[in-house]
Amino acid sequence: MGRFGAGQPMRRVEDQRFLTGTGRYTSDIDLPDQAAATVVRSPFGNARILGIDTEAARLAPGVLGVFTAADLDADGVGDIPVAARLTSRDGSPMRTPRRPVLADGRVAHVGEAVAFVVAETIAAARDAADLVMVDYDPLPAVTDGTAALEPGAPPIWDEVPGNQAFDWETGDAGAVAAAFATAARTVAVDLVNNRVIPTAMEPRSALADYDDKADRLTLYTGTQNAHSLRDWLCDLLPLPPERLRVVAPDVGGGFGMRIFLYPEHVLVLWAARRLRRPVKWVGDRSEAFLADTHGRDHRTHAEMAVDAEGRFLALRVATVANLGAYVSQMGAFIPTLAGSGMLTGVYRIPALSVRVRGAITNTAPVDAYRGAGRPEAAYAIERLADVAARELGLAPDELRRRNFIPPEAMPYRTAGGKTYDSGEFERNMRDAMARADWAGFPARRAEAAARGRWRGIGMSTYIEACGGGPDEGATIRLEADGTAVVLIGTQSTGQGHETAYAQMAADALGLPIDRVRVVQGDTDRVSDGHGTGGSRSLPVGGAATAAAADALIASARPHAARALGVPEAALDFAAGAFRVRDSNRFVALEELARQAGGLSAAARFRPPAATYPNGCHVCEVEIDPETGAVSVVRYTVVDDVGVVLNPLLLAGQVHGGTAQGIGQALLEGAVYDETGQLLTGSLIDYALPRADDLPSFDFATNEVPCRTNPLGVKGAGEAGSIGAPPAVINAVVDALAHLGIRHVDMPATPQRVWHIIRSAQDKAAA
Amino acid sequence: MRGDEGMTTVALRINGVEHSVAADGRRTLLEVLRDELGLTGAKRGCNQGVCGACTVLLDGRPVRACLSLAAACAGHEITTVEGLTEGNELTPVQQAFVEHGAVQCGFCTPGMVLTATALLKENPKPNVAEVRTALSGNLCRCSGYRKIVDAVVAAGGAR
Numbered sequence: 001m002g003r004f005g006a007g008q009p010m011r012r013v014e015d016q017r018f019l020t021g022t023g024r025y026t027s028d029i030d031l032p033d034q035a036a037a038t039v040v041r042s043p044f045g046n047a048r049i050l051g052i053d054t055e056a057a058r059l060a061p062g063v064l065g066v067f068t069a070a071d072l073d074a075d076g077v078g079d080i081p082v083a084a085r086l087t088s089r090d091g092s093p094m095r096t097p098r099r100p101v102l103a104d105g106r107v108a109h110v111g112e113a114v115a116f117v118v119a120e121t122i123a124a125a126r127d128a129a130d131l132v133m134v135d136y137d138p139l140p141a142v143t144d145g146t147a148a149l150e151p152g153a154p155p156i157w158d159e160v161p162g163n164q165a166f167d168w169e170t171g172d173a174g175a176v177a178a179a180f181a182t183a184a185r186t187v188a189v190d191l192v193n194n195r196v197i198p199t200a201m202e203p204r205s206a207l208a209d210y211d212d213k214a215d216r217l218t219l220y221t222g223t224q225n226a227h228s229l230r231d232w233l234c235d236l237l238p239l240p241p242e243r244l245r246v247v248a249p250d251v252g253g254g255f256g257m258r259i260f261l262y263p264e265h266v267l268v269l270w271a272a273r274r275l276r277r278p279v280k281w282v283g284d285r286s287e288a289f290l291a292d293t294h295g296r297d298h299r300t301h302a303e304m305a306v307d308a309e310g311r312f313l314a315l316r317v318a319t320v321a322n323l324g325a326y327v328s329q330m331g332a333f334i335p336t337l338a339g340s341g342m343l344t345g346v347y348r349i350p351a352l353s354v355r356v357r358g359a360i361t362n363t364a365p366v367d368a369y370r371g372a373g374r375p376e377a378a379y380a381i382e383r384l385a386d387v388a389a390r391e392l393g394l395a396p397d398e399l400r401r402r403n404f405i406p407p408e409a410m411p412y413r414t415a416g417g418k419t420y421d422s423g424e425f426e427r428n429m430r431d432a433m434a435r436a437d438w439a440g441f442p443a444r445r446a447e448a449a450a451r452g453r454w455r456g457i458g459m460s461t462y463i464e465a466c467g468g469g470p471d472e473g474a475t476i477r478l479e480a481d482g483t484a485v486v487l488i489g490t491q492s493t494g495q496g497h498e499t500a501y502a503q504m505a506a507d508a509l510g511l512p513i514d515r516v517r518v519v520q521g522d523t524d525r526v527s528d529g530h531g532t533g534g535s536r537s538l539p540v541g542g543a544a545t546a547a548a549a550d551a552l553i554a555s556a557r558p559h560a561a562r563a564l565g566v567p568e569a570a571l572d573f574a575a576g577a578f579r580v581r582d583s584n585r586f587v588a589l590e591e592l593a594r595q596a597g598g599l600s601a602a603a604r605f606r607p608p609a610a611t612y613p614n615g616c617h618v619c620e621v622e623i624d625p626e627t628g629a630v631s632v633v634r635y636t637v638v639d640d641v642g643v644v645l646n647p648l649l650l651a652g653q654v655h656g657g658t659a660q661g662i663g664q665a666l667l668e669g670a671v672y673d674e675t676g677q678l679l680t681g682s683l684i685d686y687a688l689p690r691a692d693d694l695p696s697f698d699f700a701t702n703e704v705p706c707r708t709n710p711l712g713v714k715g716a717g718e719a720g721s722i723g724a725p726p727a728v729i730n731a732v733v734d735a736l737a738h739l740g741i742r743h744v745d746m747p748a749t750p751q752r753v754w755h756i757i758r759s760a761q762d763k764a765a766a
Numbered sequence: 767m768r769g770d771e772g773m774t775t776v777a778l779r780i781n782g783v784e785h786s787v788a789a790d791g792r793r794t795l796l797e798v799l800r801d802e803l804g805l806t807g808a809k810r811g812c813n814q815g816v817c818g819a820c821t822v823l824l825d826g827r828p829v830r831a832c833l834s835l836a837a838a839c840a841g842h843e844i845t846t847v848e849g850l851t852e853g854n855e856l857t858p859v860q861q862a863f864v865e866h867g868a869v870q871c872g873f874c875t876p877g878m879v880l881t882a883t884a885l886l887k888e889n890p891k892p893n894v895a896e897v898r899t900a901l902s903g904n905l906c907r908c909s910g911y912r913k914i915v916d917a918v919v920a921a922g923g924a925r
Contacts, residue, residue, distance in 0.1 A: 011864050018872030019860040019879060021807020021847035028806040201811050201819060201873040201907050252809075252873030253907050285812040494871025494908045648867035652909060656870065659910030683816035683905070691901040691911040696894065720910075 002643065004546050004711065005507030009648040012499045013513065014492075023250045026205040026222050031278040034207070035064050036122035037268060039281070040115035040132045041290065042107035045141035045362035045676015046156060049105050049114070053133040057117060060131055062124030064275055067116045067267070069104035077101060077270060078236040080261060080326070084333035089169040089355070096165060097157040097360070099326040101236075101263045107136070108156055108325035109362050110676050111290025113263040118271050118279055141676035145322030145359035146299050156325070156360050165327050165358035168336050171415065176305075176353035179314030183305035187388045192745045193376045193725075195297035195322065195670040196663075197680070198369050199688055200493070202252020203283040204292060206264050208272035217244050217269050222251040223521075224258045224491050225531020230523045232261045232329075237269065244269070248521030254493030255660070256368035257292050259533050260329050289681040294670055295369020297322035298335060302380045304349075310392050312403050314351040315415075317343055317380055323358045324365035331367045332358060339373025341416035345381040346425040346463045346614060347403040352415035362676040368533065370660055370721040374464040382460040382726030386733065387742060396730070397429060397438070400461050411707070418465060421707040423614045428638050428702050429461050432616035435698055436636035441620070453622040455633075456735025460726040461616045466715035467539030468610030470530045474544035475602040476505055476552050482590040484509060484516045486548075489529010490541040491521050495717065496649040497537060501545050503646060508549035509589055510576020535715025538645060539611050543709050547603030555601050559592045611706045611714035615639035617658070617727035623735045628754030630666055630732055636698045637723065642706040642714035650716055655697050657720020663689040664721070665728035669747045739764070776837050780805070781849025789836040796820045796831035799846060807847035807876045811905070818904030821877035822846050828884045828903075847876035850883065859883050862921035863914070870908030877904050882918040891922045 017023045054066040080099040087093060098104075103114045115132050119125035140154040147153055148163040156163055180186060206221040217239070223229045226246040234241050251258065264281050272279040283291075299320045305313040321335035330338075340354040389399035404425045405412050412420045433439075441457045448455035475487040486501045502516040509516075519525050530536075553573050560578035561568040564587055571578045579586040593599045620634035637654055644650055667687040671679040680686040705712030725746060732748050733741060739760035744753060776789045778798065787798050796813070799805040799822070811819030813832045820831040823845035850857050856864065859882050869875050878901065885892060885900040892900065897918045898911070906914065 009867075012867065012869060014872065015864045015869045016854070016856075018869050018875045019847075019856060019863055020851055021805070021876050023872045023875075024806075025809075025873065027810065028800075199907055201817065201871065201905065202809070203811070250872060253871045255907070282810075284810075285814065285817075496870070652867055652870050652913065655910035655912045656908045657910075660907070682814060683812050684814070688905050688907065689910075690903075690905065691915060692895075692898040693902075694898075694911055696915065697910060697912050 004504040006643055006645050008503065008646060010499055010503045010513060010646055012496050013502060014496060014498050025202050025250045025252050026207055026220050027282045029207055029220055029249060031207065031209055034278040034280050035118050035120060035275060036125050037116060037118045037271065037279050037281040038122065038125040038129050039113045039264065040117065040129050042103065042110055042112040042114055044107060044136050044138050045110050045143065046139040046154065047107050048137040048139065049103060049107060050135040050137050052115060054115065057128040057131040060124065060128035062120040063128045064118045064120065065271060066128065066132060067271065069100055069102040072101055072270065076238065077266065078238065080263065081232060081235065081329060082327050083329040086166045086168050086332050086336060088167045094166045094332055095160040096327045097159050101266045109364050110678055111287065111364060116267045116271065118275060141362040141674065143361050143363050143672035143674065143676055145297060145320045145361055148359040148361045149320060149357060156362060160360050163360045165323055165360055166332060167357045169355045170340055171353035172351055173353040175351040176314040176316050179351050180305045183313050184308040186303055186305050187384065187391050188301065188303035189383050189387050189743060191300045191302065191380060191383060193296045193298040193300065193379055194664060194746045196295045196369060196668045197289055197670050197686060198255045198257035198292060198295060199288065200253030200255060200257060203285055203288045204262065204264065205282045206268045207278065207280040208268035209278045210272040210276055212276055215243060217273060219244065219246045219265060219269055220249055221265060222258055223248050224254045224493055224533055226491065226521050226523050227489055227529045228531055229261060229265065233265060233269065236266060245524045248491055251491065251493040255370045256372055256533060258493060259368055259531065260293055285683060286681055289686065290678055291364060293328055293367035294324065294364050295366060296376060297366050298376050300380050302384050304384050304388060306388055310394055310399050310402050312347050312349045315344060315349050316353045319356045321356055321358050322361050322363065322366060324361060324363045326365045328365035328367035331365060334368055334373045335376065339377040341418045342374050342377040342463065342465055343381055344414045344416050345378065346405060346461050348405050349415055363672055370657060371718040374718065375722045375725060378460065378462040378464065378722045379726050382462060383729065386458065386730045390742065396459060397433060400429060401426060419609065420612045421609065422704045423463065423612060423640060424702060424704050425461055425614060428614065428616040428640055431700065431702060432618045432636050432638040435638065435700060436618035436634065438618065448622050454625060454735040455620065455622050456731045457618065457620050458727050458730025458734050459616060459618045460723050460730065462723040463612055463614035464719060464722045465610040465612055466535035466718060468607050469534060469536060471604050471606035472530055472540040472544045473528060473602060473604040474541065474548040475600065476548045477598060477600040478509065478552060478589065478593040480594050480598045482515060482593065484511055485519055486516065486545060487519045487526045488541050488545065489526050489531065490537040491532045493532065495537065495653060500538065500646055500649055504542060504545050505549055508546065509552065535717040538713050539709050539715050540605055540607050542645065542713060543605035543711055544603055546711060547605055548601050551601035551603045552599055556589055556592045556599055559596055560587050563587045563592065607709060609708040611642065611709065613639065613641045613714040613716060613719045615719060615723055617723040619727040619731040621731045621735055623753060625757060628750040628757060630748055630753060632662060632695050632728065635695050638700050638702055639719055640702045640704045641716040641719060643703055643712035644701055645713060651699055653716045654699050654720045657718060658697055658724045659689050659694055661721040661724020662694065662728055665725045665746050666748050776840050778836065778839055778844060780844045781846060787836065791837060793836045794832055795822065795834040795836045795839050798836045799831060805846050805848050809873050809876065811873065818877045818881065819874050821880045821904065823880055823884055826884060826887060828881045847879060850879065857883065859886065859921045862917040866913045866917035866920060868909065868913040868917040874904055874906045878906065878914055882921065885918065886922050892919065894919055
């Protein structure tokens with residue numbers, strides 16, 4: 001067993017409560033005298049608000065208050081902030097519209113919050129919401145990012161001329177142009193990275209409680225980062241930080257969507273203080289589709305210069321990112337800084353040039369969704385690699401082999417400015433091809449053809465960057481009764497952090513895991529934190545936990561020396577006890593804690609760099625030529641996520657991410673009509689992968705320790721959703737290549753595939 | 767009209783206990799379970815009968831509590847996740863979920879466990895394909911289903 005219990009498939013300590021129905025999500029919590037709230041939302045994609053008449057609603061039975069932008073404004077409530085800002089290539093600052101908590105004279109997407117109704121019961125609140133009369137003056141809408149940037153597109157905000165928030169570039173355009181001018185050949189692809197809707201199973205909810213005597217508010221809500229949310233809310237309300245406590249109870253999935261501040265957080269808090277009683281809002285599934293942040297939505301033209309032997313020389317990528325109606329908190333960062341540096345993937349590509357334009361449209365704001373910028377980058381380079389292989393007449397693995405950054409080149413600085421610390425990319429591919437029986441594919445294809453199915457195989461050799469960014473602190477308290485508590489500012493939304501950190505602390509301190517408790521998601525109990533996002537919990541929070549355990553042991557050493565009457569240097573610590581070297585005398589750590597009335601230590605870890613998880617996905621599909629239906633029949637993943645702490649938890653992350661990536665590739669896609677109505681606004685219209693849509697994934701690891709954190713771990717939460725889309729589409733294209741088809745956009749739904757097959761067959765017949 | 771007028775009393779047998787609950791003709795079983803009886807194990811994931819998070823057993827068969835009218839459930843044996851266990855002893859299905867790491871965020875878990883419980887009663891040794899079909903009405907966004915399917919297959923003892 002590795003240090004800190006690494007490698008052990010510990011069963012989850014969380015499971016008992018979830019399996020017996022005693023988990024507590026926000027909507028499961030009720031407070032005495034609680035009022036119920038609902039949000040009046042815009043039915044228009046783009047409209048002026050000429051007036052709001054709330055009188056009838058206010059007079060409806062059981063209504064406690066009907067609030068609009070004017071009420072918040074009168075109380076000094078601020079706007080929803082933009083956390084990431086950019087400078088355009090011409091030196092001008094990013095253009096952003098104001099984003100009030102409740103619409104103030106304008107709405108710019110369907111589902112935007114316009115008024116907030118609080119009543120004694122949810123039924124009364126909903127009845128009253130129907131009585132809120134909003135006088136809308138509908139305006140022409142634009143929902144497609146590229147269309148929004150065209151001359152003559154309906155202008156959405158005066159502050160954003162031409163609907164362009166930014167026109168950003170990075171890289172070395174001159175070097176790229178020079179490489180393209182002399183290259184033996186060039187290849188290009190036009191890609192749609194489809195808009196997806198995160199769809200955590202627990203709809204967003206928020207419950208605010210106001211303590212009159214202390215003039216203090218508490219917000220219960222499923223968030224990925226209680227402390228950041230508290231700080232944003234305090235800026236906005238405004239409120240000093242000590243007057244607001246944010247508690248994340250059990251959280252039913254996050255995937256990035258729960259990082260952000262949403263209008264309903266502000267509204268329940270503000271209304272609870274005003275009404276002096278608890279206010280609860282429980283979002284329904286329609287509201288989740290309309291008003292949760294969405295993900296992706298890129299249009300990309302990517303081209304590569306290649307030499308006569310198939311070696312990559314330069315990469316040029318131009319993207320339009322649809323940001324939605326407002327620039328969300330990290331909305332500008334995701335398509336630019338988060339993803340562009342990873343566009344060169346696992347390959348030696350000497351020159352890179354990237355241009356990204358951010359478009360404002362009449363759609364829900366787009367922000368971080370599992371992978372956040374890196375799936376878009378991996379999709380571009382891994383599709384381009386496959387197209388290049390086909391055009392050069394090389395096998396996809398052979399072309400990749402000619403271009404991999406070899407292990408001996410590590411640390412390797414890419415043209416995107418990233419320094420990869422470790423990785424064995426060819427070995428990932430070799431292992432994955434072996435596990436997937438790549439060599440046996442022709443026989444499987446022939447067998448499928450005999451059944452009337454077209455079978456295809458595809459791969460991606462992906463890399464991503466995660467677990468960089470801010471520091472994290474951890475505190476471990478060993479109580480006098482021999483139980484330990486780990487306090488940490490990251491947040492589990494299903495990953496199993498209560499098990500992961502407990503496993504580490506239990507191993508380090510020599511305690512049974514059931515004596516260790518993890519406390520997270522409470523700004524009163526945990527002093528600070530940066531939450532969970534960007535696969536940072538284990539690389540950063542884990543490293544902090546390990547350091548805190550070491551610090552606790554170090555702090556106990558003088559006590560042990562005194563207790564045993566020997567110098568500290570004569571003591572070794574192992575299996576929960578200090579032992580006198582070359583003797584059988586020892587004192588247990590928990591005995592020292594008992595004598596001291598408890599021991600406590602804190603430590604912080606600031607990552608010096610991101611970690612770079614990487615791997616190879618191999619996907620095999622079968623297509624029914626008559627219907628265009630694509631079945632994923634075999635799926636293999638070999639991941640290098642560095643040292644593995646808990647294989648059981650890891651598999652959950654990789655399987656789940658892969659399922660989301662397959663969902664994006666084959667099933668999922670947000671569709672707006674030209675007026676801005678969301679046509680995929682329910683689980684009936686928006687297809688999530690179901691149990692019978694997916695094969696049983698084959699997953700293995702290739703542990704190459706990360707060199708930039710003490711545990712050697714690399715983030716694992718997003719890898720699956722990054723590696724999967726290109727592998728799936730590469731397989732779909734492979735199945736259809738015999739028809740001359742060289743690309744299929746995501747999602748490769750039966751309808752889309754059927755049309756592509758028909759038009760290829762018509763062309764061949766003509 | 768969504769008010770409380772027209773309430774009648776309905777006798778429901780839930781987890782072996784008789785409950786007398788107020789329910790007008792439109793009140794769903796999910797509303798009664800969650801909002802009146804505090805049995806929050808059944809989750810409201812879509813309130814539209816698609817996600818399966820509110821699955822409960824009606825006479826041993828899985829139903830969507832969000833689409834079931836409470837009044838129509840009178841006279842039937844209703845089992846929620848809270849009624850599966852006695853004390854801290856997990857059922858073989860629940861134990862298999864632990865062993866296979868089949869729980870992640872936990873929101874879909876009660877519905878999955880109940881659907882699996884009903885499946886194993888009808889088909890004690892389902893194979894992988896049968897389990898995938900049986901669970902296809904229960905959405906999970908975290909797991910990719912692999913470990914849930916493994917757990918249910920293992921609980922049935924088939925290979």
